[in-house]
Amino acid sequence: MTSELGATQVIIELLYLIASVLFILSLKWMSSPTTARHGIWAGEAGMVLAIGGTLLNHGMDYRLIAIALVLGTIIGVPLGRVAMTAVPQRTALSHAFGALCVTLVGSAEYYLRAPDISPFMMSVLSLEVILGGLTVAGSLMAAGKLQEILPQRPLTYKGQNLVNFVLLAGAVAIAVSLVLHPEARSLFPFMILIALAFGVLLIIPIGGADMPTVISLLNGYAGLSAAAMGFVLNSKLLIIAGALDGSSGLILSIIMSKAMNRSFSNVLFGAFGQVQTSATAGEEVRPIRSATPEEAAAILSAANRVIVVPGYGMAVAQAQHKVRELYDGLTKRGVEVRFAIHPVAGRMPGHMNVLLAEADIPYDRLIEMDEINGDFPQTDVALVIGANDVTNPAARTDMSSPIYGMPILDVDKSHTVMVIKRSMNPGFAGIDNPLYHLDNTLMLFGDAKAFVGSIVRELSGGHS
């Protein structure tokens, strides 16, 4: 702050202050589903005040601003109305949009101010556009993979980390020379190009199972780049919003990496999704027991306690509404049905909860891993629908397994385990799952939606 502010400026700053408070309240109210919708009101009110305040600035060309705002709304509404199954790719896309805004504003500020830029300002500006650029490219790649425009299989090659490191070092080197010589305008685009390339290469080795961690991480990067933009523009509101978003993304990344038994630093440097040499241990044919929908329905209706374990397979098969019918049918018969949610089930944090809530399953039936794991020994049937690695007991017992140490849902401890699965093909990570060969496991082969539908039909048919 240079000197005394004008009256308008004071009003604008006060509006920004109120907006900051509303943003914090907005996140605070997200702590529980009963208050969460107040959070949206607070967020929207804060946004309106902040934008309104900005428009109070003197000498603005409102026509162009209005056109841009309307265009953004026209694009935004359909993006808010996508199907719930498309939420992961929508989220990745919106990280890209947010980071695009930050990168463009940072670039414009550089060209407006250069060469009159202090070393500190140039460092923050570089941080802003490097983080922004890599988030734009990385998020677009992630969205492409999630939308299955790009191959979902992780692509790995030798020296991948070295290439990434060299690129990042190159971007940092340009940033340093710009700090020393801010007038070197021709260097600036190269810094952004390298950041974009780095973002692409960062996501190439990522497989679907790693997506929850990656999306959270990109969320964090987007937030940090916005905070850096706040430093550049000397906007406290932006610094606060960026810090909130950044810490949210980082917390979620930490939760996700813990749930996958990866160290946080491992995730931070993008060294995840490493080649997992699929241990096709021994060609011996191990016994599997399978069951028909009739048998599965009989076992389920005779049970007292059932825990359903959903995974990405449920989302792919769009089986959540059939699962809801199963929940209704069993609950009507007095069976206690709950859902066990692994933090990394699905493609983004909380993915399963949203799908099950969409199918009208009450949220107090959705139980987190730590809370429900002790209940499996007293559970009659654990029904696994499209989840694989998160139920793999090798994570507890087999030290040679690539997922050894990862916290899992202890479904194998329940009296009967039923697994709905298309075939015996190994899961995403290509890891063998000994769960399928246990004495208390019944394999239910088929499409998740069709199979659950058949069970529901059996339940209602046999009921009279």
Added chain:
Amino acid sequence: MNSSSLINALFIFVLAGFIGFEVIRRVSPLLHTPLMSLTNALDAIAVVGAIVLVGEHKSTLATAFGFIAVVAATSNIVGGFVITDRMLKMFKSSRPAAKPAAK
């Protein structure tokens, strides 16, 4: 930005980060997906910087970049709030007592 306003900005950043950690730690894992879409919408407050760029019209490049930036951020604001609201509407409790929001 002179050194005193830089220090101010750093204070704000660090304290806001702490608030963020404390507040977001308490968010139920049930709501992690809507949390992400909400923070995404809030993060799009970067639109204020872009609006100033467009409004001040200092150079063609800055105006063009600012224009695209306003469009991108606005679509995040609108889309983010719409989808967060849709998601939160879906979360219902099986206990009817929990329904009234009045406290």
